Amino acid sequence: xxxxxxxxxxxxxxxxxxxxxxxxxxxxxxxxxxxxxxxxxxxxxxxxxxxxxxxxxxxxxxxxxxxxxxxxxxxxxxxxxxxxxxxxxxxxxxxxxxxxxxxxxxxxxxxxxxxxxxxxxxxxxxxxxxxxxxxxxxxxxxxxxxxxxxxxxxxxxxx
Numbered sequence: 263x264x265x266x267x268x269x270x271x272x273x274x275x276x277x278x279x280x281x282x283x284x285x286x287x288x289x290x291x292x293x294x295x296x297x298x299x300x301x302x303x304x305x306x307x308x309x310x311x312x313x314x315x316x317x318x319x320x321x322x323x324x325x326x327x328x329x330x331x332x333x334x335x336x337x338x339x340x341x342x343x344x345x346x347x348x349x350x351x352x353x354x355x356x357x358x359x360x361x362x363x364x365x366x367x368x369x370x371x372x373x374x375x376x377x378x379x380x381x382x383x384x385x386x387x388x389x390x391x392x393x394x395x396x397x398x399x400x401x402x403x404x405x406x407x408x409x410x411x412x413x414x415x416x417x418x419x420x421x
Contacts, residue, residue: 263379264391265311271320274306287384298391308394316342317351325393340379348379390414 264272293302309322323335335356340348352370394400401407 263381264386265318266386269310269390270311270389270394271309271311271322271394272302272306272389272392273309274321286382290384290387293387294385300387302387303391304393308392310400313342318342321356323394344382348381350379359386 266272293300305325305327307322307324309320311318311320313319318340320338320340321332321335322338324358326333336353337356338353340349341351343349352368354368389395394408398404398407403412
């Protein structure tokens with residue numbers, strides 16, 4: 263999991279975790295070096311998060327592909343234990359075509375099902391290359407979307 267300061271969130275990119283933080287740093291450097299063409303930006307689960315008191319609420323979705331064309335948006339909740347530790351509380355599918363019976367149903371985790379997630383700081387890949395930002399439906403405010411698109415075009419022209 264990566265939580266960006268701009269409210270974006272990404273999940274599903276482990277890289278090599280055998281040696282912990284050091285390998286993450288190296289893996290992230292490789293993503294940064296390859297740039298927006300890296301699958302990190304195109305294929306992973308991206309979303310947004312908000313903090314409510316001692317809870318982080320995440321709204322996320324996969325990026326469907328030809329092999330797996332189904333959208334699987336869901337909402338997840340994590341309890342903030344301290345500055346570096348989160349405990350998963352539960353989730354619900356917002357919409358799914360695989361198991362419609364599970365749509366909207368809240369699935370809670372018991373403490374023995376999952377262990378807390380611990381965090382460390384690292385130089386992370388840029389969030390502005392995320393596939394999710396390119397989706398107009400992601401933006402709550404159309405003028406913010408248009409402004410972001412203009413900024414991206416201006417950055418491209420400068421290069």
